[in-house]
Amino acid sequence: MDAVVNLDGVTVIYGKNQALKNVTATFVRGAVGLLGPNGAGKSTMLKALLGFVKPDKGTMSVLGMNVADSPLPIRARIGYMPENDAHIPGMNAVSFVAYCGQLAGLPAVDAMQRAHEVLYYVGLGEARYRNVDTYSTGMKQRIKLAQALVHDPDLLFLDEPTNGMDPKGRDEMLELVRDLGHNKGVSLILSSHLLPDVEFTCDHVVVMDKGQVAAQGPIEELKGPAGRVYELRIKGDLPGFLEELARRGMDTHGTDDDVMRVFVPAGAGDQQSIFKAATEFGVQVRHLRPSVPTLEDVFAKAIGEE
Amino acid sequence: MPIHDQSYRHYGGGRALPGRSWTVIAWAGIMTMIRKRVFIGLLLISMAPFIVVAGRAWVAANYPQMSMLAPSAETFRQYLEWQGFFIFLITVWAGAGLIANDRRANALQIYLSKPLMRSEYIAGKLAVLFGFLMLITFVPAMLLLLLKIAFDGNFTFLKENLFLIPAITIGSLIQVSVAAFLMLALSSLSKSARYVGILYVGITFFTSAIYAVLYAITGSSRIAWISINNNVLQVVDVVFRLKPRYAVPWQVSLLVIIAVVVVSISILERRVRGVEVVT
Numbered sequence: 001m002d003a004v005v006n007l008d009g010v011t012v013i014y015g016k017n018q019a020l021k022n023v024t025a026t027f028v029r030g031a032v033g034l035l036g037p038n039g040a041g042k043s044t045m046l047k048a049l050l051g052f053v054k055p056d057k058g059t060m061s062v063l064g065m066n067v068a069d070s071p072l073p074i075r076a077r078i079g080y081m082p083e084n085d086a087h088i089p090g091m092n093a094v095s096f097v098a099y100c101g102q103l104a105g106l107p108a109v110d111a112m113q114r115a116h117e118v119l120y121y122v123g124l125g126e127a128r129y130r131n132v133d134t135y136s137t138g139m140k141q142r143i144k145l146a147q148a149l150v151h152d153p154d155l156l157f158l159d160e161p162t163n164g165m166d167p168k169g170r171d172e173m174l175e176l177v178r179d180l181g182h183n184k185g186v187s188l189i190l191s192s193h194l195l196p197d198v199e200f201t202c203d204h205v206v207v208m209d210k211g212q213v214a215a216q217g218p219i220e221e222l223k224g225p226a227g228r229v230y231e232l233r234i235k236g237d238l239p240g241f242l243e244e245l246a247r248r249g250m251d252t253h254g255t256d257d258d259v260m261r262v263f264v265p266a267g268a269g270d271q272q273s274i275f276k277a278a279t280e281f282g283v284q285v286r287h288l289r290p291s292v293p294t295l296e297d298v299f300a301k302a303i304g305e306e
Numbered sequence: 307m308p309i310h311d312q313s314y315r316h317y318g319g320g321r322a323l324p325g326r327s328w329t330v331i332a333w334a335g336i337m338t339m340i341r342k343r344v345f346i347g348l349l350l351i352s353m354a355p356f357i358v359v360a361g362r363a364w365v366a367a368n369y370p371q372m373s374m375l376a377p378s379a380e381t382f383r384q385y386l387e388w389q390g391f392f393i394f395l396i397t398v399w400a401g402a403g404l405i406a407n408d409r410r411a412n413a414l415q416i417y418l419s420k421p422l423m424r425s426e427y428i429a430g431k432l433a434v435l436f437g438f439l440m441l442i443t444f445v446p447a448m449l450l451l452l453l454k455i456a457f458d459g460n461f462t463f464l465k466e467n468l469f470l471i472p473a474i475t476i477g478s479l480i481q482v483s484v485a486a487f488l489m490l491a492l493s494s495l496s497k498s499a500r501y502v503g504i505l506y507v508g509i510t511f512f513t514s515a516i517y518a519v520l521y522a523i524t525g526s527s528r529i530a531w532i533s534i535n536n537n538v539l540q541v542v543d544v545v546f547r548l549k550p551r552y553a554v555p556w557q558v559s560l561l562v563i564i565a566v567v568v569v570s571i572s573i574l575e576r577r578v579r580g581v582e583v584v585t
Contacts, residue, residue, distance in 0.1 A: 047580065047581050050418075050419055051580075052580030072324040080415070082415050084412055085412060086415055086416050087411050088413045099330070103330055103420040103422060105322040105421060106321060106322075107320065114317060117315060152316050179313070184313075185316075
């Protein structure tokens with residue numbers, strides 16, 4: 001798959017603190033989550049890719065260009081939405097976004113037209129003539145997205161885009177991010193410590209922990225092989241039934257209580273197969289429900305949590 | 307099915323090559339100040355010395371008995387000195403918030419995530435101050451020279467004082483550069499424009515006050531280099547072929563001016579960054 005960002009052995013040191021430790025990662029085209037707890041090195045990675053921070057070791061490339069050699073051509077093709085509140089003081093929204101467009105090289109007229117368009121797109125159309133200083137936290141998040149989009153970047157760096165937003169605003173922001181990544185052909189890297197945000201918007205994930213990559217790949221792949229997992233409790237000959245399920249190609253794992261997890265591989269049927277096996281073996285099914293592996297499982301496993 | 311997609315659309319127009327963003331920054335900064343009526347009022351008031359000198363030139367040219375009012379080469383030096391007061395006011399007003407306000411609003415990471423270099427950002431901000439300060443020094447001084455020629459109806463004055471063209475240019479640049487670089491460096495040190503303004507006023511007055519005290523004690527003006535203003539006055543005197551007003555060698559004053567500019571650039575280089583690293 002096409003890579004938009006590559007990091008090869010990147011180390012970033014702040015004083016005595018190693019923010020990134022020999023990081024090697026690949027971000028493919030599309031929507032990729034950069035997941036990790038606070039202090040994992042996510043923002044540092046984005047800032048290094050933007051050229052704000054020079055790595056002490058390693059090489060990075062964005063859209064096929066070396067970050068050290070071509071910072072300006074790279075920045076012309078990317079949009080950055082910073083984590084904290086950031087705007088140009090004293091401007092209304094449309095002037096601010098148009099100004100950012102001009103800074104990115106758009107002619108003044110085009111920049112103004114794009115500013116109106118992206119402000120409508122992010123949901124600030126009605127508030128576009130208000131001074132940005134008077135915006136609420138949620139509106140400031142949206143305008144940060146607008147300024148990152150105004151020059152139509154090929155790649156977006158979104159650093160905690162739902163920070164400080166109310167539930168409704170958060171859902172709307174995630175819908176926008178998902179739309180950009182899946183329908184508008186904009187590749188994006190979404191840095192977040194919120195698993196549901198990444199799971200909703202992204203197809204791939206890079207999990208960071210303590211400055212290192214803990215896991216990376218397609219989310220579905222990281223969640224486990226294709227197939228379905230069920231929670232099952234039976235009454236009857238448990239060891240014999242487990243052998244029967246294994247014979248039918250289903251993997252079982254016991255849990256602390258009497259509920260077991262049954263993995264039914266793709267092509268081996270669904271819950272009906274379990275019912276059929278139970279009927280034929282002569283045990284009673286007392287509990288059966290689908291158990292879906294989540295990104296939380298992947299994250300916990302990647303950073304070594306129980 | 308919608309007949310026209312009004313959501314996000316891709317851009318198919320042209321883009322400027324990197325390297326011109328400083329003009330966008332400069333223009334935005336100039337427009338921000340020009341929208342303030344009081345600031346426009348200050349610019350107009352700063353033209354008062356120009357009107358006085360232009361009036362003198364007109365009277366002297368039209369009434370021979372008033373020829374003692376005719377501007378001399380030294381008048382142009384005096385004009386730039388008078389403008390020093392307005393340079394001070396406009397530098398504080400227009401310059402204090404140039405970077406400090408951006409730092410307060412975390413705007414530097416917005417700027418520097420665009421295809422522009424840090425030097426372009428600094429150049430754009432400098433251009434705002436240079437624009438206004440040259441507008442009240444170089445532009446009216448040159449205009450005065452033109453008016454003098456026009457009122458006299460001949461080029462005699464210009465032929466006799468041809469050095470005035472480079473002198474006005476260099477003199478203005480020295481005055482403006484010191485004020486602009488120093489103010490911009492101070493502006494990059496804080497997130498409060500008010501604090502920066504106070505700091506600039508403090509440095510300007512403090513260095514002059516120290517000189518005044520030392521002069522009162524020693525009776526010598528050899529330590530005039532301690533005041534930033536005195537160094538500018540001293541070097542601009544030399545540029546206008548006048549006897550320097552202080553006992554300190556003008557070369558020393560020039561070195562101090564160069565040092566102020568170099569230190570300011572060094573501060574700007576350290577402070578204007580997309581990320582502030584605290585270790």
